[in-house]
Amino acid sequence: MTDSSTSRVAVYFDFDNIVISRYDQVNGRNSYQRDRSRDDGAGEFADKLRRATVDVGAIVDFASSFGTLVLTRAYADWSSDVNANYRHQLVGRAVDLVQLFPAAAYGKNGADIRLAVDAVEDMFRLPDLTHVVIVGGDSDYIALAQRCKRLGRYVVGIGVAGSSSRSLAAACDEFVTYDALPGVPVFEPEEPRPETPPKKRGRRPKVQDNTPVEPEDEPDPLDAATALLTRALHIGLEKDDVDWLHNSAVKAQMKRMDPSFSEKSLGYKSFSEFLRSHDDLVELDESSTARRVRLRGESP
DSSP states (O other), X not given: OOOTTTOEEEEEEEHHHHHHHHHHHHHOTTHHHHHHHXXXXXXHHHHHHHHTOOOXXXXXXXXXXXXXXXEEEEEEOTTSHHHHTTHXXXXXXXXXXXXXXXXXXXXOOOHHHHHHHHHHHHHHHOTTOOEEEXXXXXXXXXXXXXXXXXXXXXXXXXXXXXXXXXXXXXXXXXXXXXXXXXXXXXXOOOOOOOOOOOOOOOOOOOOOOOOOSSOSSOOOHHHHHHHHHHHHHHHHHHHHTOSOEEHHHHHHHHHHHOTTOOTGGGTOSSHHHHHHTTTTTEEEEOXXXXXXXXXXXXXO
Protein backbone atom coordinates (compact mmCIF):
# COMPACT_ATOMS: atom_id res chain seq x y z
CA MET A 1 0.00 0.00 0.00
CA THR A 2 1.24 3.48 -0.83
CA ASP A 3 3.29 5.13 1.90
CA SER A 4 1.59 8.44 2.60
CA SER A 5 4.48 9.92 4.59
CA THR A 6 5.80 11.79 1.54
CA SER A 7 2.98 11.54 -1.02
CA ARG A 8 0.61 14.50 -1.31
CA VAL A 9 -2.44 14.24 -3.54
CA ALA A 10 -4.75 16.71 -5.30
CA VAL A 11 -8.13 15.51 -6.60
CA TYR A 12 -10.13 17.34 -9.29
CA PHE A 13 -13.71 16.30 -10.12
CA ASP A 14 -15.33 17.26 -13.42
CA PHE A 15 -18.59 16.53 -11.65
CA ASP A 16 -21.00 16.85 -14.57
CA ASN A 17 -18.82 14.50 -16.58
CA ILE A 18 -18.84 11.72 -14.02
CA VAL A 19 -22.55 12.09 -13.15
CA ILE A 20 -23.76 12.22 -16.76
CA SER A 21 -21.44 9.39 -17.83
CA ARG A 22 -22.72 7.16 -15.03
CA TYR A 23 -26.33 8.04 -15.88
CA ASP A 24 -25.79 7.13 -19.54
CA GLN A 25 -24.06 3.90 -18.57
CA VAL A 26 -26.93 2.81 -16.31
CA ASN A 27 -29.89 4.13 -18.30
CA GLY A 28 -28.66 3.93 -21.90
CA ARG A 29 -26.27 5.75 -24.17
CA ASN A 30 -26.99 9.49 -24.55
CA SER A 31 -30.06 9.11 -22.32
CA TYR A 32 -29.24 11.93 -19.90
CA GLN A 33 -29.94 14.85 -22.24
CA ARG A 34 -33.01 13.12 -23.70
CA ASP A 35 -34.52 12.23 -20.33
CA ARG A 36 -33.81 15.62 -18.81
CA SER A 37 -35.47 17.44 -21.72
CA ARG A 38 -38.52 15.16 -21.42
CA ASP A 39 -38.78 15.43 -17.63
CA ASP A 40 -42.43 16.11 -16.87
CA GLY A 41 -42.06 16.28 -13.10
CA ALA A 42 -43.65 12.85 -12.58
CA GLY A 43 -40.53 11.45 -10.96
CA GLU A 44 -39.20 9.10 -13.66
CA PHE A 45 -36.08 11.20 -14.25
CA ALA A 46 -35.46 11.45 -10.51
CA ASP A 47 -35.79 7.66 -10.17
CA LYS A 48 -33.23 7.12 -12.92
CA LEU A 49 -30.87 9.60 -11.27
CA ARG A 50 -31.07 7.70 -7.98
CA ARG A 51 -30.38 4.43 -9.77
CA ALA A 52 -27.23 5.97 -11.25
CA THR A 53 -26.03 7.71 -8.07
CA VAL A 54 -22.26 8.15 -7.98
CA ASP A 55 -20.52 7.07 -4.76
CA VAL A 56 -18.24 10.04 -4.08
CA GLY A 57 -16.78 8.28 -1.06
CA ALA A 58 -15.50 5.38 -3.20
CA ILE A 59 -13.59 7.83 -5.39
CA VAL A 60 -12.14 9.86 -2.52
CA ASP A 61 -11.16 6.72 -0.62
CA PHE A 62 -9.33 5.32 -3.64
CA ALA A 63 -7.53 8.63 -4.18
CA SER A 64 -6.42 8.59 -0.54
CA SER A 65 -4.57 5.31 -1.15
CA PHE A 66 -1.92 7.31 -3.03
CA GLY A 67 -1.16 9.54 -0.05
CA THR A 68 -2.43 12.49 1.98
CA LEU A 69 -5.20 14.46 0.27
CA VAL A 70 -4.11 18.09 0.38
CA LEU A 71 -6.97 19.43 -1.73
CA THR A 72 -10.13 17.99 -3.27
CA ARG A 73 -12.28 20.11 -5.59
CA ALA A 74 -15.45 19.45 -7.57
CA TYR A 75 -16.43 21.69 -10.50
CA ALA A 76 -20.09 22.05 -11.51
CA ASP A 77 -23.14 24.29 -11.52
CA TRP A 78 -24.29 23.63 -7.97
CA SER A 79 -27.54 25.52 -8.52
CA SER A 80 -28.64 22.56 -10.64
CA ASP A 81 -30.88 20.15 -8.71
CA VAL A 82 -29.01 17.17 -10.13
CA ASN A 83 -25.72 18.35 -8.61
CA ALA A 84 -27.24 19.85 -5.47
CA ASN A 85 -28.44 16.38 -4.42
CA TYR A 86 -24.78 15.45 -3.95
CA ARG A 87 -23.96 18.21 -1.47
CA HIS A 88 -24.38 15.89 1.51
CA GLN A 89 -21.87 13.42 0.08
CA LEU A 90 -19.39 16.09 -0.99
CA VAL A 91 -19.48 18.23 2.13
CA GLY A 92 -19.21 15.07 4.23
CA ARG A 93 -15.92 14.27 2.49
CA ALA A 94 -14.57 17.85 2.77
CA VAL A 95 -14.71 18.44 -0.99
CA ASP A 96 -14.51 22.10 -2.07
CA LEU A 97 -17.37 23.01 -4.41
CA VAL A 98 -16.32 25.32 -7.26
CA GLN A 99 -19.34 27.08 -8.75
CA LEU A 100 -19.58 27.24 -12.54
CA PHE A 101 -22.46 28.74 -14.46
CA PRO A 102 -23.44 27.73 -18.01
CA ALA A 103 -21.58 30.04 -20.39
CA ALA A 104 -23.83 29.48 -23.38
CA ALA A 105 -27.34 28.48 -24.38
CA TYR A 106 -26.31 24.85 -24.86
CA GLY A 107 -25.30 24.65 -21.21
CA LYS A 108 -21.55 23.95 -21.34
CA ASN A 109 -20.03 25.33 -18.13
CA GLY A 110 -16.35 25.32 -19.02
CA ALA A 111 -15.38 22.94 -16.22
CA ASP A 112 -12.50 21.50 -18.23
CA ILE A 113 -10.85 24.90 -18.72
CA ARG A 114 -11.27 26.07 -15.12
CA LEU A 115 -10.16 22.71 -13.73
CA ALA A 116 -7.05 22.62 -15.92
CA VAL A 117 -6.07 26.20 -15.07
CA ASP A 118 -6.47 25.55 -11.34
CA ALA A 119 -4.53 22.28 -11.50
CA VAL A 120 -1.53 23.86 -13.25
CA GLU A 121 -1.59 26.80 -10.84
CA ASP A 122 -1.72 24.41 -7.87
CA MET A 123 1.33 22.51 -9.10
CA PHE A 124 3.39 25.69 -9.03
CA ARG A 125 1.80 26.93 -5.80
CA LEU A 126 2.30 23.56 -4.07
CA PRO A 127 5.70 22.25 -5.20
CA ASP A 128 5.47 19.27 -2.82
CA LEU A 129 2.36 17.97 -4.62
CA THR A 130 3.24 14.47 -5.86
CA HIS A 131 -0.01 13.07 -7.32
CA VAL A 132 -2.83 14.54 -9.40
CA VAL A 133 -6.12 12.65 -9.67
CA ILE A 134 -8.44 13.71 -12.51
CA VAL A 135 -12.00 12.43 -12.11
CA GLY A 136 -13.53 12.62 -15.57
CA GLY A 137 -12.97 10.73 -18.79
CA ASP A 138 -13.10 13.69 -21.20
CA SER A 139 -10.39 13.77 -23.87
CA ASP A 140 -10.06 17.50 -23.15
CA TYR A 141 -7.90 16.53 -20.16
CA ILE A 142 -5.20 14.85 -22.26
CA ALA A 143 -3.11 18.03 -22.39
CA LEU A 144 -3.50 18.52 -18.64
CA ALA A 145 -2.38 14.96 -17.90
CA GLN A 146 0.65 15.38 -20.15
CA ARG A 147 1.58 18.70 -18.56
CA CYS A 148 1.27 17.25 -15.04
CA LYS A 149 3.59 14.38 -15.98
CA ARG A 150 6.12 16.78 -17.49
CA LEU A 151 6.08 18.70 -14.23
CA GLY A 152 6.98 15.51 -12.37
CA ARG A 153 3.59 14.51 -10.97
CA TYR A 154 2.08 11.04 -10.98
CA VAL A 155 -1.24 11.31 -12.81
CA VAL A 156 -4.24 9.10 -12.03
CA GLY A 157 -7.39 9.23 -14.15
CA ILE A 158 -10.81 7.97 -13.06
CA GLY A 159 -13.67 7.67 -15.53
CA VAL A 160 -16.81 5.67 -16.25
CA ALA A 161 -16.43 2.58 -18.42
CA GLY A 162 -17.69 3.19 -21.94
CA SER A 163 -17.52 6.98 -21.62
CA SER A 164 -13.80 7.53 -21.10
CA SER A 165 -11.28 8.50 -23.74
CA ARG A 166 -8.68 5.85 -24.49
CA SER A 167 -6.24 8.62 -25.34
CA LEU A 168 -6.73 10.15 -21.89
CA ALA A 169 -6.07 6.77 -20.29
CA ALA A 170 -2.85 6.51 -22.28
CA ALA A 171 -1.79 10.01 -21.17
CA CYS A 172 -2.11 9.11 -17.47
CA ASP A 173 0.34 7.10 -15.37
CA GLU A 174 -2.62 5.08 -14.13
CA PHE A 175 -6.27 5.01 -15.21
CA VAL A 176 -9.09 3.17 -13.45
CA THR A 177 -12.79 2.94 -14.21
CA TYR A 178 -15.30 4.05 -11.62
CA ASP A 179 -16.96 0.64 -11.87
CA ALA A 180 -13.77 -1.10 -10.71
CA LEU A 181 -13.33 0.95 -7.52
CA PRO A 182 -13.68 -1.00 -4.27
CA GLY A 183 -17.17 -0.62 -2.82
CA VAL A 184 -18.89 0.28 -6.11
CA PRO A 185 -21.56 -2.33 -6.94
CA VAL A 186 -21.13 -4.20 -10.20
CA PHE A 187 -23.39 -2.68 -12.82
CA GLU A 188 -25.76 -5.15 -14.44
CA PRO A 189 -27.86 -3.64 -17.27
CA GLU A 190 -31.57 -4.32 -17.14
CA GLU A 191 -33.62 -5.66 -19.98
CA PRO A 192 -34.86 -2.77 -22.14
CA ARG A 193 -38.46 -1.79 -21.51
CA PRO A 194 -40.83 -0.56 -24.23
CA GLU A 195 -41.25 3.18 -24.20
CA THR A 196 -44.54 4.48 -22.92
CA PRO A 197 -46.54 6.63 -25.34
CA PRO A 198 -45.94 10.35 -24.96
CA LYS A 199 -48.29 12.19 -22.66
CA LYS A 200 -50.48 15.00 -23.85
CA ARG A 201 -48.86 18.36 -23.54
CA GLY A 202 -50.05 20.47 -20.70
CA ARG A 203 -48.95 22.45 -17.75
CA ARG A 204 -46.14 20.69 -15.93
CA PRO A 205 -46.89 20.13 -12.24
CA LYS A 206 -44.16 21.13 -9.86
CA VAL A 207 -42.93 18.13 -7.95
CA GLN A 208 -40.22 18.74 -5.42
CA ASP A 209 -37.94 15.77 -4.84
CA ASN A 210 -36.46 16.05 -1.37
CA THR A 211 -35.17 12.49 -1.17
CA PRO A 212 -31.53 12.69 -0.02
CA VAL A 213 -28.81 10.83 -1.87
CA GLU A 214 -27.69 9.30 1.43
CA PRO A 215 -29.90 8.40 4.39
CA GLU A 216 -30.04 10.97 7.13
CA ASP A 217 -29.93 8.33 9.89
CA GLU A 218 -26.42 7.82 11.24
CA PRO A 219 -25.10 4.29 10.56
CA ASP A 220 -24.11 2.02 13.42
CA PRO A 221 -20.45 2.88 14.26
CA LEU A 222 -19.34 -0.76 14.23
CA ASP A 223 -21.07 -1.43 10.89
CA ALA A 224 -19.42 1.69 9.47
CA ALA A 225 -16.00 0.55 10.76
CA THR A 226 -16.52 -2.91 9.24
CA ALA A 227 -17.37 -1.40 5.86
CA LEU A 228 -14.32 0.86 6.17
CA LEU A 229 -12.09 -2.15 6.92
CA THR A 230 -13.48 -4.07 3.94
CA ARG A 231 -12.89 -1.21 1.55
CA ALA A 232 -9.37 -0.56 2.85
CA LEU A 233 -8.45 -4.22 2.36
CA HIS A 234 -9.88 -4.31 -1.15
CA ILE A 235 -7.97 -1.17 -2.09
CA GLY A 236 -4.68 -2.44 -0.69
CA LEU A 237 -4.91 -5.96 -2.09
CA GLU A 238 -5.98 -4.82 -5.55
CA LYS A 239 -3.61 -1.87 -5.72
CA ASP A 240 -0.45 -3.65 -4.62
CA ASP A 241 -1.36 -7.10 -6.01
CA VAL A 242 -0.26 -8.92 -2.86
CA ASP A 243 -1.75 -11.72 -0.76
CA TRP A 244 -1.25 -10.10 2.66
CA LEU A 245 -1.15 -6.57 4.00
CA HIS A 246 0.60 -5.33 7.14
CA ASN A 247 -1.85 -4.39 9.86
CA SER A 248 -0.30 -0.94 10.20
CA ALA A 249 -0.77 -0.25 6.47
CA VAL A 250 -4.44 -1.23 6.65
CA LYS A 251 -5.06 1.02 9.65
CA ALA A 252 -3.23 3.90 7.95
CA GLN A 253 -5.47 3.51 4.89
CA MET A 254 -8.59 3.44 7.06
CA LYS A 255 -7.45 6.63 8.78
CA ARG A 256 -6.89 8.31 5.41
CA MET A 257 -10.38 7.31 4.34
CA ASP A 258 -11.98 8.32 7.63
CA PRO A 259 -9.75 10.34 9.98
CA SER A 260 -12.31 9.86 12.76
CA PHE A 261 -11.76 6.08 12.88
CA SER A 262 -10.54 4.82 16.25
CA GLU A 263 -10.74 1.21 17.38
CA LYS A 264 -10.61 2.41 21.01
CA SER A 265 -13.81 4.41 20.55
CA LEU A 266 -15.45 1.11 19.52
CA GLY A 267 -14.29 -0.61 22.72
CA TYR A 268 -11.15 -2.39 21.44
CA LYS A 269 -7.78 -2.08 23.18
CA SER A 270 -5.80 -2.43 19.95
CA PHE A 271 -6.22 -2.58 16.19
CA SER A 272 -5.26 -6.27 16.28
CA GLU A 273 -8.12 -6.92 18.69
CA PHE A 274 -10.46 -5.07 16.33
CA LEU A 275 -9.28 -7.35 13.49
CA ARG A 276 -9.70 -10.50 15.59
CA SER A 277 -13.31 -9.56 16.25
CA HIS A 278 -13.84 -9.73 12.48
CA ASP A 279 -12.56 -13.27 12.02
CA ASP A 280 -15.55 -14.03 9.81
CA LEU A 281 -14.26 -11.35 7.42
CA VAL A 282 -10.46 -11.45 7.69
CA GLU A 283 -7.59 -13.85 8.28
CA LEU A 284 -4.69 -12.86 10.55
CA ASP A 285 -1.09 -13.96 10.41
CA GLU A 286 0.44 -13.28 13.84
CA SER A 287 3.38 -15.66 13.49
CA SER A 288 5.82 -12.75 13.70
CA THR A 289 5.94 -9.23 15.09
CA ALA A 290 4.98 -7.94 11.63
CA ARG A 291 1.31 -8.89 11.86
CA ARG A 292 -0.45 -9.32 8.53
CA VAL A 293 -4.08 -9.49 7.41
CA ARG A 294 -6.10 -10.38 4.35
CA LEU A 295 -9.72 -10.88 3.39
CA ARG A 296 -11.06 -14.34 4.02
CA GLY A 297 -11.34 -16.29 0.79
CA GLU A 298 -8.59 -14.25 -0.93
CA SER A 299 -5.96 -17.00 -0.70
CA PRO A 300 -4.51 -18.05 -4.07
